[in-house]
Structure formats: C-alpha cells, structure tokens
Amino acid sequence: MNDKEQKIFFYxxxxCHLCEKVEAMLIEVSHQFKDKFHYQIIAFDIIDxxxxxxxxxxxxxxxxxxKxxxxxxxPFNxxxxxxxxxLN
Structure with a gap:
C-alpha cells in the first residue's frame, strides 16, 4: 500500500448475493477510475x-x-x- 491509498473495509x-453485486461494482469502479482509485479494499467476513x-x-x-x-x-448504486x- 502506498501513502495515497486509503483502506476501506468491506463487510x-x-x-451474500448483494455482497457479490458490490464486489462487482468495486472491480468495475477500480478499472474505470484506475488513475484515481487509491483504495485498498479489505474484505471482512462478519462471521469472524x-x-x-x-x-x-x-x-x-x-x-x-x-480514516x-x-x-x-x-442499498446503493x-x-x-x-x-x-x-471519484466524480
């Protein structure tokens, strides 16, 4: 992780099918905004x-x-x- 990256916890x-939708959105946004996407996504299984x-x-x-x-x-889109x- 570099100094510009921020951690985001993904609970x-x-x-969880909704979680799979969000994971797909995160992948898409990281590709669409690859020059501005400075986040480290940390998946956390709530069962743990x-x-x-x-x-x-x-x-x-x-x-x-x-931070x-x-x-x-x-819900969010x-x-x-x-x-x-x-990112906008």
Whole structure:
C-alpha cells in the first residue's frame, strides 16, 4: 500500500448475493477510475467477529473508510458508490 491509498473495509459474508453485486461494482469502479482509485479494499467476513456480526448482520454489504469511519451501506448504486469514493 502506498501513502495515497486509503483502506476501506468491506463487510460481507459467504453466500451474500448483494455482497457479490458490490464486489462487482468495486472491480468495475477500480478499472474505470484506475488513475484515481487509491483504495485498498479489505474484505471482512462478519462471521469472524461477534461484535462486527451483531453490528452488521442485517445491513451487509457495508463499506467503511478507515480514516474517518464514513460508511456506505446497502442499498446503493454505482453512481452513489463513485460519489462516496470521491471519484466524480
């Protein structure tokens, strides 16, 4: 990770079809904005932590910026994701 990259936690779990949609959007946005996409996406399975599980079990998929705890929770579309990432 370089100094410009920001960590984003991707709260997910196995078999979550909405999470798969968000993963596909993240791949697409990273390709579309490859020169401006300075994020390290860290997938975190909510089943691995009781506290995280309780917090997000009804709301995944959720993206959370490490620096300021800003969250983007489902539902959101591609444009909203780009806006949240500051890519427009």
């Amino acid at each position: 997910t779990t196995f078999g 932590d009781d506290k995280i599980f309780e917090q997000y079990r009804y709301s995944i998929p959720v993206l959370k910026k490490e 300021n705890d800003d969250e983007l929770g489902w 591609y444009q909203q994701l780009c806006d949240w990432l500051g």
